[in-house]
Amino acid sequence: MHDAEGLDDETMLAFARETRLSETTFVQPATRAGADYRNRIFTVRREIPFAGHPSLGTAVAVALARGDDEVTYVQETGAGLQPVDVRLDGGAAFASMLQGPVTFGSEVDARHALAAVGLVPGDGHRELPAQVASAGLPALIVPVHAARCLADAQPDFDLLDALAERHGADNFYLVCLGAEGHARARMFTSGVEGGEDPATGSAAGPLCAYLAARGRGTRVEVAQGVEMGRPSRLLAEVEGERVRVSGNVVRVVEGTVSL
Secondary structure (H helix, E strand, O other): OOOOOOOOOOHHHHHHHHOOOEEEEEEEEOOOOOOEEEEEEOOOOOEEEOOHHHHHHHHHHHHHOOOEEEEEEEEOOOEEEEEEEEEOOEEEEEEEOOOOOOEEEEEEEEEHHHHOOOOOOOEEEEOOOOEEOOOOOEEEEEEEEOOOOHHOOOOOOHHHHHHHHHHHEEEEEEEEEEEOOEEEEEOOOOOOOOHHOOHHHHHHHHHHHHHHHHHOOEEEEEEEEEOOOOOOOEEEEEEEEEEEEEEEEEEOOOOOOOO
């Protein structure tokens, strides 16, 4: 939502619950030096400090509103400042964001992680451990050895919530590595409507850093949302000590809200 200055937290949360989207964003004037705008991001349950694809989409929406065809913005979120590049070409839009440095948390017993989505220990990746990683919103990265594990996953949200609380992870990111530089993923959390997100840039960036730290390449293209019937594609690439996450953005609907 543009022009969200003056909206209180309760109104923004109520509006996010009404949209029932994975995230709803509110553009406000920046409060930190160097930022072009402040991006407030809400799920149906709460405000979150950072998110990936809502940042890309919001930057494109800002560019459309301001009449900028090719521009770099610096957005302010609860996780800090992130540069976002936007390029508009007719009805097409592309955006890329340089996320904050990735931090790694604890490795997690794969048996417990897999059980939370109805999988068995043998479904886990033979070499890669489950681990928490964050570029602003912690995700538990859980690699599996075959794509059919993604289709077979059946989340138990009581177990997922307990796992998230124990290890400090907001999102559960189930990943299958494919051909070199490619991956398939699903993201589960009770924090979004329906319990699954079709595209999670805040997890794709940390996944790229996780793979790079293990000598698995510095670039990964992630296909997500396939099982939901809402396919998406994000590209993550290591850039210095940070990760850039990019993707196409499509404007689906436009409207005016009076509050």
